[in-house]
Amino acid sequence: MKMEEVEKTRVLLEELGEKALIVRLDSFVMLNEGLKTKKGRDYVRLSVLGFLEGMLMTLKTKYMDEENVARLYEEIRAKRAELDELFRRPKMQNLQ
Secondary structure (H helix, E strand, O other): OOOOOHHHHHHHHHHHOOHHHHHHHHHHHHHHHHHHHHHHHHHHHHHHHHHHHHHHHHHHOOOOOOOHHHHHHHHHHHHHHHHHHHOOOOOHHHHH
16 A cells, blocks of 8 residues: 555655664554555554654654654644544434
């Protein structure tokens, strides 16, 4: 499964010289690739976006002056939040 967000993050990690994180990213994506048939494409995308969001949040603290990190973080955070809505259970009306 090819994801634009993964490619953008990989390019950013290369620019920052974070080779160890590239290996971790590739491993995580491969592990989740096997879940696609069992859990579904959107579930895997949500999982990967959550991983990217966490990674970029950490990088934001390490590279505070890098606008590219903050920009990509915001982009991925928004996409993850949007996709997350698909998996939220509707609130029960009588419990409100």
